[in-house]
Amino acid sequence: MEVTRSSYLKNKNMSALSQAQRNKGDSFLKEAEITLSKSTWFASSTERKYEDAAESFTRAANAYKVGGWNDEAGNAYKRAAELYKDKLNSLGEASKCLSDAGGCFKKGNSSEAVGCYRSAVTLLCDAGRLNQAAKLSKQIAEIFENEDDASGDAITAAIASYEQAAELFEMEQAKSQASTCLQKVAELSSGALDPPELLRAAEIYESLGKQCLESNLLKYNAKNHFLHAVMCHLANGDSIGASQAFTRFDSLDYTFGESREGKFSKQLVDCVEEFDPEGFATACFEYDRISKLDPWKTSMLVKVKRSIEDSSGDGIEGEDDIDLT
Structure with missing residues (x-):
């Protein structure tokens, strides 16, 4: 009372x-x-x-x-x-x-x-006053992105605003903020658009990875961007492009091939090329044990899984989720 x-x-x-x-x-x-x-x-x-x-x-x-x-x-x-x-x-x-x-x-x-x-x-x-303009452009993008039941038009508007924010931040030499906005462009282009623009996202992730390699402070972030790029190629049904991208990244960053991200990238490419759904599930499970798969990676892996199923006719158990058990 x-x-x-x-x-x-x-x-x-x-x-x-x-x-x-x-x-x-x-x-x-x-x-x-x-x-x-x-x-x-x-x-x-x-x-x-x-x-x-x-x-x-x-x-x-x-x-x-x-x-x-x-x-x-x-x-x-x-x-x-x-x-x-x-x-x-x-x-x-x-x-x-x-x-x-x-x-x-x-x-x-x-x-x-x-x-x-x-x-x-x-x-x-x-x-x-470009820095302030960039911050407001980013806020506009966030409004569109966070709309309840965001439509395709809202996602497209969010992407356009994130791109504008990135350009304005870049003009002000605010590279970190620009990169954050470009990551959102790639994330939404590949994961939220219908149909997704996976090749565009792969190009953005590759560009972000190369930028990271130019900085001693950020070079360790390059591996994750490169992994994202490989996953976009695979989700786009292009195992050859993914394999070529892996080779390119391995030559750019000599530590990539032996890193967790690099090894996972190679396993994914091999499983797709060999139509190996069981190996694919095992690779996902082993990676998830150490580095938890976030929603974006999971959504990309679902797309890759379906491409293996369509090619091999031997599906992985579970229609919409990666089976990590």
Whole structure:
């Protein structure tokens, strides 16, 4: 009973705070509208009017945001952004308000959030603030990627936004962030698109692996990218391309062939070429014992397993899962 009463009082207090913030936001919003309706005769006073109105819209947005009125906050930030952009020619303030608006809308209105973020990206690029633009592009991609029951169009939009983010990060020499976005492009292209673009993903993984080899700090990450590339070729039904890729990677990185990733790559290629489903299952099981197969690898291995089944007519037990037992 005490817990119930405590929860009731907490909810009541939060409701009171929320309503108080709503009233405060409404007051600032009204103040902004009154300011905009004033007549002015001189350029300086007109500019000051727009500055004061934009500030009031921002205050209203902040109040709504604190109270949890996210749509109202987003709309108020958008009004402020319009004034900063169209009347005051302040791209920095306009992009900040649009970014804040997107953050509010993201909590319940993803389409509005994307619209605000995209407008902010345009303004940030115009102002030469590419790193911030890249971060917002990445957020746009994440919104599309994390949509419930994301459609093919949403996945395509996510890939395009991750690509844009990677390009912008690359312009700012932020290679680590660019690589992270390209990994997402490869992951979604191979695992989420229908039909998948496996060759494109293989090319991206190979490029990422080569980039890693150029850095003493990152060179050990190359092996995993190379493994991903081989798996993409195999999932694409191209064992010859996979074998050629393995040979290429082994010549680029002399440690690859003897690494766990390299040995697993070679086992997969051999099993596909020999139509050996039992050897394939054993290789997957042994690799999984030491390095747990993540969902992406599992999905690729399912595709490879089916290609062996189709070729040999001797299926591995289990239709949709790799049998590791």
